[in-house]
Every structure is written in C-alpha cells, then in structure tokens.
Amino acid sequence: MASPDDRRQPKYQQIADALKDAIRSGQYGPGDRLPGENDLMATHGVARMTARQALGVLQNEGIAEARKGVGVFVRDFRPLRRQGIKRLSQEQWGSGRSIWSADIEDRTLVVDQVSVTEEESPADIAQVLGVEPGRAVCVRSRRFVLDGKPVLLSTSYLPADLVAGSAITQEDTGPGGTYARLAELGHKPVHFREEIRSRMPSQDEADRLRLSMGTPVMLICRTAFAGEGHAVEVNEMTLDSASYVLEYDFDA
C-alpha cells in the first residue's frame, strides 16, 4: 500500500510482500494472527484463490502457520541446540549417562514409536557398514518427543551377528545405551562421521513430526567406527528444522 510495488510482480506476491514487511516492521509479532482470506479479499480486492496464494507464500517460507477454522498466525523459532561433538565425547556414554541428558536439561523427553527388528540390510546401509547387501541387520527405530512436540526420528542399523544376544536387541539398551553395549562387546566406537543434508519432508515425515507447511527437515546420517574403516553402526536421523540448531566445535 505504502510502497510502489513493482507492477510486474503477481498480485499474490505483492500481497505476500506487504504481509512480510508488516511482520518485519513488528506490526505482527510471533503468535499474532494475520489478516485472513476474507480480509485480504476485501482490502486488496482480489479473489479468494489469490488471497490464499498470498498466505500460501508465507506458509511455504515457514513464516506463518494456518490453523483450520481459526486463522493464519506468525510462527516463532526457538530451537534446541544439539552439540554434535561434545555429546559423543566418551564421558557422556562411557559413564552410563544418556546421550540425551546434555540436550534437554529441564524438559520432558518421551521416546515412543519404538521398534527393534531384524531385517535385510538396504543396499546403501550395507555399503556404509561394509557388509554384503541383504545381510541381516538389527534395526532400531524410535521417535523423540520433547514437551509434547515430536522433534526427531531415528533409525539405527547394526550388523545382526555383531549385536546378537546383547541388550542392543532389546528396546531398553541399559545404562550408557548402544555405545556402552558395543564397548562391552569389544567394538567400542572411537570415531564418528556425521553427514548432514536438508530437504522438504515426505508426507509421512511431516505427519510423524507434526510439521507445519514450509518446514524442511535436516537429515543426519551418523556412522560410528570401532577402528580404522570398521563401521559398527549407521544412524539415520530426521530432525524438525524448526526445532534444532546443530553445533560442531573443533580445533584448527
């Protein structure tokens, strides 16, 4: 309205930009309700679909979030901090503490959707683990829910023969978790590699993490090595990018 607003831009973009400016200027803060479809139709003189497109832009960029039957609201961003290296220092799991205790402090962590199965190794996992494709692997899958909000899906793969009979094949791996058990089995992880990428979630991922539109996921694939080139675990994690900041600290 106040700006000249390049006429070459489509209407819905102009409306979206106006809303973004209003948010940047502080006219709408986190959690505030934005003008709805009907408001935009009236104030900008456009059809419903055009107003929807404008609001869709903000949702696709993760700036706003629609609540059915209620309205469209400005989102906020208050992430957890995940310390990639410190959390895997040996003191953490070597002393029987949960890897998670460093992360969560005074929040309520619930682990659900747990499953432990034995399956044929997918080809890409087999390659990283250095076993033949189709070889049996122990698959540990869980979902982590923090203060009622799902934040992380984790699926861990270990060679089945290596972990047979240990607590790793149980839902509760005991004090210190999987890595403490691996150490007891003579395969103490000494080296880790984490590979990170990001993309938009599948429908299934969006459902399980209850992601709103415009929220990407970060994927962490961690490989644990018990010795030179000897991979003992591959852990594929799917993180809600609106819930996490990853941190890596290291020396030159």
Place this chain on the structure above:
Amino acid sequence: MASPDDRRQPKYQQIADALKDAIRSGQYGPGDRLPGENDLMATHGVARMTARQALGVLQNEGIAEARKGVGVFVRDFRPLRRQGIKRLSQEQWGSGRSIWSADIEDRTLVVDQVSVTEEESPADIAQVLGVEPGRAVCVRSRRFVLDGKPVLLSTSYLPADLVAGSAITQEDTGPGGTYARLAELGHKPVHFREEIRSRMPSQDEADRLRLSMGTPVMLICRTAFAGEGHAVEVNEMTLDSASYVLEYDFDA
C-alpha cells in the same frame, strides 16, 4: 488408478501420490518430463487448479521442478561434499592453499558479487564477536558459483580495527586467505564453531542462488576463535541444500 487411494484424501493429494509412486517405481527417472496440467486434467478428470495443486505438491517437496512453457520435470540430487573439519585443518590454509581446493576438485569455481565494506556491526554479530553493538566491522560478502550454478552465499564479519591495513580489507586476501592473514596479524584462529540450521529461503536468497521451488537453504554460522573466548571472525553462509552434503568427522 490401480490403488484404492483413501477417499478421505483430497484429490490433488491422491494425484500427487500417484505421481510420486510412479517416480519411486522408476517409471519417471531424474530429468524426465512428468504429465502436465492438461494431461492430469484429462486422465483424472479434474479442473486446472486441482492439477496445478498436485504438481505443486511435488515442487514444494523438491521432487519436481517446473520449466515455464516446457513442462514439469523430475529433479535429481547430486550434492557436493563439504568437509567441515578437515577443510579447516591448519595444513589447508597454513600452506597458502585455498580452503576451497579441497571441495571442488576438477570443477570450475567462480566467485562473484564480491563486496568488502566497513559497516556498523549488527547486534547479533557484535554479541558473538564480543564487541559493542554498532562498533565498526569489516564485512566481506561473496557468492560462489560452481560450474555455472550458484551454490553458496557467504558474508564474513571481522572487527575493523583488528584487520585495518591488512589484505583482509582487499577483495583478494592473498595466499591462504583470511585465516593466513589473521595469523600474520597475531590472531591465528585455533578453534572453530559451526552452527547449522535450515529453513526455506527468502525471495532474495532464492534469486541469488537460483533455487527452484521446494528447495530449502542450510545456514552455517562459523565463528573463528584466536584464543579462549576471543572471537575474530563470524562467517554466515547460505547454502543451496540441493547442492551440498555437510560432513563432520571426529573422534570419541
């Protein structure tokens, strides 16, 4: 068509799912053209906007990519590997080599949109650098283009008084780059922290990186420390998530 397809799902989702299945099954490979709006209208008996919505789902998930006046195509994913720790080991920059040479191998890297200015420090940067907000900082901004495709935006902040008169204030920082110059100035970086998050890009970021719909960006904020708590540089990077995999290797 072949599947029962839960009738509670909206039509556009059913169509999108059908297309995704066809892609997963290999019926359409990377780079292949998908059925267009007119095809979907005919085969599924829906209106144009509904067919568009279905194709929009795939684009928003980064699975497909529209080319105006041509069609909608399946995207592929062939990322670069960025080794976060190895690339900053002292041998890399201490010996006058470009930090980038580890990444790119036999590809063509162009750096453009270079600017080196002196500005008042933004509040968040000032806090990390441990200087008063508004204090002068040297701002080095660049875009990296690999084989014609922009992949990374980088903006680096250094205390202006610390780098005054050095090659850091020039566009070409010389052999070994900024870190070699800092070492010569007696502020050799000995420790690094990288913080990573992900979100959908702004319009400006999408333009500068030429991102197609449904492509998030990864943000890396790297802080270089010359000593305990002594931050000498903050580097904010914006990466095309379709072009990069980040890798961090470390010992337990």
Place this chain on the structure above:
DNA sequence: TAGTGGTCTAGACCACCTA
C-alpha cells in the same frame, strides 16, 4: 451459528518456449 481455512470447478488471459 458464524467465521475460518481447505478443496474444487469452469472458465479466462498471459508470457514463455519449441518447432
């Protein structure tokens, strides 16, 4: 019940690309 966002139709015009 009234208002909201979610889906959908059946048209239309445009800019863009290929041939």
Place this chain on the structure above:
DNA sequence: AGGTGGTCTAGACCACTAT
C-alpha cells in the same frame, strides 16, 4: 502456431473451531 506453465476470477461446498 500451438502447447506449456503462471496468474486470476467468481462462484461453490466442506470440515473445523469458537462462542
């Protein structure tokens, strides 16, 4: 020139939420 995706209209019905 003909097909493509991009934008837009003016209606409609639905499910959901709050009061």
